[in-house]
Amino acid sequence: xxxxxxxxxxxxxxxxxxxxxxxxxxxxxxxxxxxxxxxxxxxxxxxxxxxxxxxxxxxxxxxxxxxxxxxxxxxxxxxxxxxxxxxxxxxxxxxxxxxxxxxxxxxxxxxxxxxxxxxxxxxxxxxxxxxxxxxxxxxxxxxxxxxxxxxxxxxxxxxxxxxxxxxxxxxxxxxxxxxxxxxxxxxxxxxxxxxxxxxxxxxxxxxxxxxxxxxxxxxxxxxxxxxxxxxxxxxxxxxxxxxxxxxxxxxxxxxxxxxxxxxxxxxxxxxxxxxxxxxxxxxxxxxxxxxxxxxxxxxxxxxxxxxxxxxxxxxxxxxxxxx
Amino acid sequence: xxxxxxxxxxxxxxxxxxxxxxxxxxxxxxxxxxxxxxxxxxxxxxxxxxxxxxxxxxxxxxxxxxxxxxxxxxxxxxxxxxxxxxxxxxxxxxxxxxxxxxxxxxxxxxxxxxxxxxxxxxxxxxxxxxxxxxxxxxxxxxxxxxxxxxxxxxxxxxxxxxxxxxxxxxxxxxxxxxxxxxxxxxxxxxxxxxxxxxxxxxxxxxxxxxxxxxxxxxxxxxxxxxxxxxxxxxxxxxxxxxxxxxxxxxxxxxxxxxxxxxxxxxxxxxxxxxxxxxxxxxxxxxxxxxxxxxxxxxxxxxxxxxxxxxxxxxxxxxxxxxxxxxxxxxxxxxxxxxxxxxxxxxxxxxxxxxxxxxxxxxxxxxxxxxx
Numbered sequence: 001x002x003x004x005x006x007x008x009x010x011x012x013x014x015x016x017x018x019x020x021x022x023x024x025x026x027x028x029x030x031x032x033x034x035x036x037x038x039x040x041x042x043x044x045x046x047x048x049x050x051x052x053x054x055x056x057x058x059x060x061x062x063x064x065x066x067x068x069x070x071x072x073x074x075x076x077x078x079x080x081x082x083x084x085x086x087x088x089x090x091x092x093x094x095x096x097x098x099x100x101x102x103x104x105x106x107x108x109x110x111x112x113x114x115x116x117x118x119x120x121x122x123x124x125x126x127x128x129x130x131x132x133x134x135x136x137x138x139x140x141x142x143x144x145x146x147x148x149x150x151x152x153x154x155x156x157x158x159x160x161x162x163x164x165x166x167x168x169x170x171x172x173x174x175x176x177x178x179x180x181x182x183x184x185x186x187x188x189x190x191x192x193x194x195x196x197x198x199x200x201x202x203x204x205x206x207x208x209x210x211x212x213x214x215x216x217x218x219x220x221x222x223x224x225x226x227x228x229x230x231x232x233x234x235x236x237x238x239x240x241x242x243x244x245x246x247x248x249x250x251x252x253x254x255x256x257x258x259x260x261x262x263x264x265x266x267x268x269x270x271x272x273x274x275x276x277x278x279x280x281x282x283x284x285x286x287x288x289x290x291x292x293x294x295x296x297x298x299x300x301x302x303x304x305x306x307x308x309x310x311x312x313x314x315x316x317x318x319x320x321x322x323x
Numbered sequence: 324x325x326x327x328x329x330x331x332x333x334x335x336x337x338x339x340x341x342x343x344x345x346x347x348x349x350x351x352x353x354x355x356x357x358x359x360x361x362x363x364x365x366x367x368x369x370x371x372x373x374x375x376x377x378x379x380x381x382x383x384x385x386x387x388x389x390x391x392x393x394x395x396x397x398x399x400x401x402x403x404x405x406x407x408x409x410x411x412x413x414x415x416x417x418x419x420x421x422x423x424x425x426x427x428x429x430x431x432x433x434x435x436x437x438x439x440x441x442x443x444x445x446x447x448x449x450x451x452x453x454x455x456x457x458x459x460x461x462x463x464x465x466x467x468x469x470x471x472x473x474x475x476x477x478x479x480x481x482x483x484x485x486x487x488x489x490x491x492x493x494x495x496x497x498x499x500x501x502x503x504x505x506x507x508x509x510x511x512x513x514x515x516x517x518x519x520x521x522x523x524x525x526x527x528x529x530x531x532x533x534x535x536x537x538x539x540x541x542x543x544x545x546x547x548x549x550x551x552x553x554x555x556x557x558x559x560x561x562x563x564x565x566x567x568x569x570x571x572x573x574x575x576x577x578x579x580x581x582x583x584x585x586x587x588x589x590x591x592x593x594x595x596x597x598x599x600x601x602x603x604x605x606x607x608x609x610x611x612x613x614x615x616x617x618x619x620x621x622x623x624x625x626x627x628x629x630x631x632x633x634x635x636x637x638x639x640x641x642x643x644x645x646x647x648x649x650x651x652x653x654x655x656x657x658x659x660x661x662x663x664x665x666x667x668x669x670x671x672x673x674x675x676x677x678x679x680x681x682x683x684x685x686x687x688x689x690x691x692x693x694x
Contacts, residue, residue, distance in 0.1 A: 209430035212397055217444035217495070218418035227443070231434040 037296035038068050072297035082298065085280035091180065092276065093248040096187040101241055103188060104195030109229065111196065112203045122200070129193030136190055137257015144182045144258075179259065179274050187254055191247065195240050202236035203229070238317045242310055249306050252278035277302045341374035342408035342498045342531055344394065349403035351389050363389040365555035367403070371548075376525045376532045378542030378563075381552035382578070387535045390552070391501050394533065395424050407498055420499075423492030423530075427504040429484045431476040437463070437487050438472040444495040462490045466524060482513045489524060500525070502534035506541055518545050539579050543567065551575050573690035576618045576683055582647060584683070585619045585659040591693075596684050600654025602631045605682045608693050615693070618683035621647065624661035630676030634659065636669050650675060 076082050111121055128136060143151045210232070214224050230237070255274050275283070277298065284295040351364040364386040371377050379387045392398040394405060396417030404413045412420045431440050438459055445455035463469045466486040476484055485505065492500055505521060506514045522545040525532045536542050542549045543563040551558040551566065551574075559571045570576035576584050589598045591612050596605040604617055624632070634650035637658065648661045648669060661677060669675060684693045 207428075207430065209426050209428065210432060213424070213426060213430040213432075213491075214443075214447075215397070216395060216417045216422060216424050217491075218447045219443070220447065223447060227435075228432060231432075234434075 033296040033299050035296075036293045037072055037300050038070065039072075039293055072293040073301070075294050076298045076301060081275065081283075082277075082280055085275045085277045088274060089249060089251060089276045092183065092187065092251050093245060095180070095184050096191075096248050097241065097244045099184065100188045100191045100195060100244055101237065104192050104240065105199055105230075105233070105237070107192065108196045108199030108203055109225065111200055122196075125196050126193045128190055129197070133190065133253045134257045137186065137254060140182065140186045141258045176274075182258060183251075183254060183274065186258060187248065187251065190254065191244065195244070198236050198240055199233065202233045206232050234317075238313070242313055245309055245313070246306055249302065249309075250278050251276045252282070255279060341529055343373040343406075344371040344499055344531060344533065345369075345404075345406035346371075346390070346394070347404045347406070349390070349393060349405065350401050351386075351393055351398060352401050362555050364393065364400070367552075367555070367557050369550055369557055369560055371531065371533060371550075373408075373531055374529045375547040376522065376534070376545060378546035378549040379533060379535045379552065380539060380542040380549050380578070381537065381558075383537055385552045386555040387537075387552050388503055391424075391503055391533065391535045394499065395422050395501050396420050397424075421497050423495065423497035423500045425485075425488045425492045425500070425502045425505060427507060429476075429488040429508075431484055431487055431491070433476055436473050436475055437468065437479070440476070440487055441472075441490045441494050444491060448495060458494055459490075462494045463487075465493075465527065466490045466520070480513075481509050482517055485509065485517055486520070489521070493524070493528060493530070497530065500528075500530045500532040502532065504536060505534055506536070506538070514541070521545060540581060543579065551578060553578075570618075570683065570692060572692050573616060573618065573683075573685040576685070576692070580620060582621050582660045582662070585621065585624075586685075587617045587619060587652065587655065587657060587659065588687075589615050589617045589684075591615050591684070596682065598632075598652070598655060600652065602654075604631070604679060605684055608684055610693050614687045616685040616687055616690075618685060619659065619679055620681070621660040621662040623680040623682075624659070624663075624677040625680055626663055626667060627676055627678040630678045632677040632679065634661075634675055634677065636671050636673045636675055639669055639671060641665065648675065 107125060111118065111125065114121060143149050145152065206229070210228055211224065214228055219227070255276055256279075259274055281295045281298045281302070284298060285291050346367055346369050349364055349367040350362065353361045353363055355361070367386075367390060379390060381387045389398060393400050396412070396415065400413065404411055406412065407420065417424075432443065435443065438456075441459040441462060442455050445458060450458070460469065460472070463472055466489055468483055468486045468490065471479060471483060471487075476487065479487065485508075489500075489502075502521070506517055509517055518541055521532075521534070534542075534546075546563055548560060549563050549566055550560045553574050559566050559575050566575065567579045570579065573586065577586065587598055589596055589604070591597075591608060591610055591614075593612065594606060594608050594610075595603050596608055596615060596617060597603050598617060633653040635653070636648050636650045638649040640647040640649070642665075644665065645662050646665045646667065646669075648663060649658055650661065651657070652659055661675075663669075685691065686693065
């Protein structure tokens with residue numbers, strides 16, 4: 001047995017770089033977001049601050065004129081684009097989360113029951129997990145491309161013309177529905193790997209004797225899945241559902257990857273068609289007036305939406321999760 | 324077809340249909356990843372009488388659990404046949420054999436209540452809800468857990484979980500009940516109590532019951548018959564006392580009995596069995612002269628002034644009911660144990676003389692017993 005001494009110094013030293021990075025790039029921005037969201041009516045050197053000049057830091061450090069209020073929130077709530085982005089995000093969440101959880105669970109159960117080539121299949125399903133989001137997005141964009149996308153060609157050839165596809169130029173045919181289909185397929189597929197890993201490890205931790213007992217008691221496959229697998233996996237299902245909700249609310253890079261950057265910045269492609277809340281936040285940063293304040297306010301709104309939904313899920317799950 | 328059969332099994336009144344379990348030339352090999360073959364059960368043939376409680380006994384790794392799983396159908400034999408009564412069930416899957424299996428760790432579904440656990444097998448067979456409820460309640464009362472029906476397994480003690488597992492196994496009225504190391508997860512006091520419970524439940528239902536154990540005392544105390552196994556082979560089957568009194572070989576003699584039997588080296592000389600110190604301990608053995616092992620059960624050693632076995636007391640253990648002496652036999656560098664009445668007091672260093680009521684003589688190589 002190796003004895004591990006409690007060596008505070010070494011541990012602190014090893015953790016220091018990560019802690020430093022998190023302080024600078026995670027915690028400080030979080031604190032700032034709370035501050036900026038409630039600041040209003042700034043000017044610096046007699047000029048209102050415009051985007052892109054790191055003006056935000058000057059408001060804090062220079063402290064020319066600071067007033068505390070909820071102007072930024074009013075701006076966000078009265079902005080039609082915010083409501084559109086929220087609606088888009090909500091649709092993405094509602095469509096993709098249940099799909100990805102259910103498909104992930106089924107694939108994990110399938111993988112778990114495969115005996116031959118299990119490692120091979122697992123590798124295939126885990127690949128997206130280690131592949132870059134943007135690269136995958138570009139592949140999807142070309143698969144669904146309006147003119148020469150493979151999937152679109154396929155659909156058109158069998159008589160379905162309803163996916164008009166995506167394109168970085170000449171996007172005349174893109175509708176919300178077609179964009180949503182593509183985005184959902186991409187989101188579900190991209191998120192699967194991680195969910196499969198979690199479900200699979202959960203499945204492998206279930207005592208085999210439960211299944212043997214069920215077999216002897218003549219339980220059908222469907223009943224075994226419903227009555228044994230799902231309840232025993234419920235902690236994992238809860239974890240995956242919550243993280244999927246949070247991830248889907250933060251949908252952003254997938255949208256850019258597929259629809260590219262356009263009129264509303266890197267958020268919504270050539271129109272505000274698929275703009276999401278995070279896209280809206282990014283978009284506002286480049287605005288005029290108090291851009292950081294508005295973006296921070298929108299961030300806080302998103303934060304509270306996610307917080308409330310997570311709390312609700314935890315409350316509901318208290319009755320449904322067994323352990 | 325499948326459904327009809329499960330319903331048939333269910334409807335049959337098991338208390339009248341007591342089936343005999345016949346295992347014929349059962350062999351099970353396991354092959355590991357490197358291709359090494361382990362023969363867990365080797366040409367195992369035995370008839371387990373209908374309606375009896377039978378203990379399958381042996382040291383760990385002797386193939387007793389594998390045999391149980393073969394009977395259950397969770398393992399398939401490489402060779403041999405299994406009969407339940409007149410039905411050849413060798414190729415019938417576990418769910419259609421009409422068995423109840425109680426796992427070593429009970430395998431109760433942790434997310435279901437006791438009632439739901441017991442009802443689970445009935446729901447699988449699509450027994451109407453009301454009937455299932457009634458049967459679950461009846462079964463729970465049989466195993467004395469009627470008032471715990473709304474608890475979850477983790478709110479129960481080990482002994483209570485065991486009862487739930489038995490109730491779940493019995494509720495569908497199986498033809499054969501199988502128990503895998505039923506007492507190994509219980510503490511010593513609960514073990515005594517639970518084994519009596521198993522006995523009582525088996526007597527009340529009359530279901531042919533086979534249980535696996537490595538604890539000889541456990542097996543002997545409640546079984547109608549015991550089957551002793553070693554290294555995949557059947558050693559002996561019979562009434563516990565008969566097997567204890569007339570072991571077929573040295574393995575069985577050593578495995579049964581606590582404290583264990585003393586094995587002392589000796590010789591056969593024209594039909595007379597001599598210990599290595601020259602003491603003649605048995606006569607009339609019609610085998611050629613050879614080296615032998617002599618088995619002396621501790622309780623067969625009787626104090627006697629004319630005793631031929633002379634020994635020096637080394638350790639005295641007072642158990643209460645009787646006393647155990649650990650002593651050196653004169654002339655042989657060996658310790659033996661003897662159980663003597665507690666009123667006889669000895670001190671370490673004193674000399675004792677024993678007669679032996681009964682002696683087992685074993686072939687030194689094969690362990691076969693000479694009579």
